[in-house]
Amino acid sequence: MIARLLRRLGAALGLRVDARPARPEAGDVLYAIGDIHGRADLLHALFRQIDEDQADRAGPAGVEIVLGDFIDRGPASRAVMDLILSRRALGRRVVVLKGNHEEMLLRFLKDPAALKGWRKIGGYPTLLSFGVSPPAFLDAATATACQHEFRAALGTAHLALLGGLDLSFSNGGYFFAHAGVAPARPLNRQRAADLISIRRPFLDHDESFGQVVVHGHTPCRAVEFRSNRINIDTGAYATGVLTCLVLDGDGHRLLQT
Template sequence: MPDHMRIYAIGDVHGRLDLLSALQAAIDEDMAAHPGPDCVEVYLGDYVDRGPQSSGVLDALMARRESRKAVCLSGNHEAVMLESLMSQESFSRWLRMGGLETVFSYIRPTAGGDEARMWNEWRSAVPAEHISFLRQLSSHFVCGDYLFVHAGLRPGIPLEEQSRDDMMWIRREFLDCADWFGHCVVHGHTPMKDPEVLGNRINIDTGAYATGCLTCLVLEGADRFLIAT
């Protein structure tokens, strides 16, 4: 990392506001215990779906940006949520990939299963601030020898030619590649029991919504260590 700079990179939250709050408190404690560097928090995407408090997670991230330097990247679940605001067909697909929990973080569950009515009620309940936040999410962030992205990069493609879709969705082609990508890539998207630290990439998605373990990678100088719930 550049001199006098520290990064806190946070993995996939997936609606677990309780874990996000606990991890942010741990970050605050670490910053207080080790003052000095310019600190930046980098959130790797997938804030919504599967867990119970997606709406609250978005509120918390927006509030965090008011008091901390924070970079929020887009995950594939944020992209699908945005698509679902515009298309009932996308909404139907989204419900099957964890979106139902997000819907119920905005509106109360209703009996009868009328999907069209649910879609319209949910769209009316999503604050304009949430939509603006989702639309402004970055695809990636570079600092020092590290590149931060939700899913990964397509091998053999220069960074400036990488597609936003690949950065949010790619899996096997990236995970199976041992090549150097020009930076050490810090990513989430593919849940693992433990953080995966390899020569060319570091995966910090530890399946928080199911495991209760939300992971943060701390980078300063040539040092790196982990904080986790």
């Protein structure tokens, strides 16, 4: 009862108060990266900061978790994907989660009619980053032609990255998802639609989810620390602030552009 009251008080004050603070699995260091949205310049700078942080540490490399929505809106979605692929090629442990923007891209690859919805949420800059000109007039024929051109422009590695996105990741006391979780469901029974798109009732929930949920999807001026969740979407596309939450046995800290 006391722990619950402390969590509620912390949530009301915007503080993280927990009788049993969350920790990663023993020896692990977790680097969670918020919504990138086509800002390859910021991701490049943040990877440099992670490398510098790792250089000061002994032991194995940390786990880097990209929380989804790494494409769209910004001008360099292809370059963002290339940076992630290069990171993996270096042998880094990189977990990449699916956001609602990646889900819309994948829908478009299956159904040209999805281009209308993708355009509304900032998909056209992603097409341009792959050298594909969006149709000036959108109808069934132009959408289909655009789909064929985009599919051809996507390299094998890009398609493999998009096809292999995870919906969630769990480590120790932390659960990672793009948007959040449905409070009424156990973490191991979450629906894909909630993991990539939920806002409320997740954001309004002040009880424990069983693990601290680290998420993005809902932009905030500063990182939100709650007793049951941490929101690290600092609106990089518009603000220039891309956030990485570092979690280790000593607690948490931030790296930011």
